Amino acid sequence: MTVDSSPGFAGRLTINGAELVVEAYGPEDAPAVIVHHGAPGLGSRAEPKRSFGPFADQYRVIVFDARGSGESSDDEPFTHEQWVADVDAIREYFGYEKIVMAGGSYGGFISLEYAVAHPDRVAALVLRDTAADNGHNELAVEKAKNTDRTMIPQWAIDRIGTGHFESNEQLREYWKAILPLYDHQHDPAKDAAKLAATRFHYRTHNAAFGQNMPRYDLKPQLPSITCPTLVTVGRHDWRTPVAASQVIADLIPDARLVVFEHSGHSPQLEEPELFQRTVRDFLDSAGIR
Template identity: 45%
Template sequence: MKRLINGNELYIEEHGNPNGKAIFFIHGAPGLGDCRNDIKAFSDLGVDYRLIFMDMRGSGRSEGKPPFTHEQWTEDIESVRKELVDEPIIILGGSYGGFLALEYVLRYPESVRAVLLRDTAASKRFDQDSVQAAKDANLTDVSEDELIRLFAGEVASNEEFKRVFSAIQPLYTVEYDEIAVKKKMDSIYYRYETHNAAFKYNKPNYNIVDQLPSIKVPVFITVGRHDWITPVESSDEIASHIPNHEYHIFEQSGHSPHHEENELYLARLRAFLQKNKL
């Protein structure tokens, strides 16, 4: 479905048990990501839960009216919640979507039953480590200047965006499948303006570590052992500041343990939800 939310048309899919508690899925990679990967990874939860997937403002199949800010994105989530659910939700955010899930629960604490985090961060503290890891990887088909522009939010076109993002794909997973990656790269809705706004204006000021202790709902924290872009240290930082949490490191995964170790990931997630009577 498409819904007009805060003056911007959002693409939304609803799956699963209409009578179950609602889980909202917030994808990462503004301007690159959309809800399809989460649908693939988490649809099995639909036996028990009502699953709400959306392409965020400026990403995927959603309209791209500015502003592309954390304030606007979290307001969009809250407006969708009010329109579709009108009761507290479980919110799952991966990568950059985890930034938004954390900011959402801080802004709208009464709207949240639990927070599920996957390969994310609460600050920019480890950003330079990620940039350096990309530089040290000696990747072909991408220059150091292009890497710097990518992380600085200074991509010049969707063509450049696709080429540079494709070049860094070997960093993301433990097992690299070149054919599958090419198919995925060709399927992406590239929106370089959204990416630039996120990385040039939002990410440099992102630091909510001091606010984390105020989160009282249960929090599920997960990360792949070999994640290069939101490394284990980022999740360690989150876990050290949130009192009511459960933390898992997936030893055979990079940035996507929900895909790389899907069966184990879902088993641990279900156990967390059951333990907390969610």
């Protein structure tokens, strides 16, 4: 199924003082799924739109560019607290008491933060290739050093997870250097397309990884999450490995962990049919229809 090119809502909303680009697909009276993209300063609504757009046959799918990313405005602060508050304001704007909160990679961090901050507003949680702390960063650096796919320059390796960028141009060169690490089956043409489609916001990226991540650790709060939770991850994910997802699944009561054997960091794109079927089965089993 393809995404309807005419969303039920598409526009710029003033959310907590920032101008956010928001799109909504699917029936207004259906259960709402708000999807948070990853990679602050690099990511955008394009990936959640592609990954969760097919769910608009049964759900109200809401995607957006977070403040400091994509086409949204660069209004600080770029903190987890602010991004969580923005999600809640979007929920309130569309008039939903409860939502399915979904997010991958850094979007998973915000999804977890949202579930901890607003447990009464989350009907279910869908996570993809994410983590509950920053303990996976050193392993990612080692994988980048030892990859046989490409020669990653040392300056780029030194900046993994640091937030030390001086310009959008430097962030672009870094993104270009590490893109070959992400997919299980490397395709240089796909990397080139991703690079060309990316809008760069280096200050957002710096705040996310230089300020937020060093103090990020939600492990003590995870047992308080009681909503149905699906944790998905690619077997070959270099950035947030299976072990990081296992920690989440172990700490959230009755969470379900699904490992995609033929994926890297993006099973929702590398194994889309299986990913969609897995999420649909989970939502059905959670009684969210």
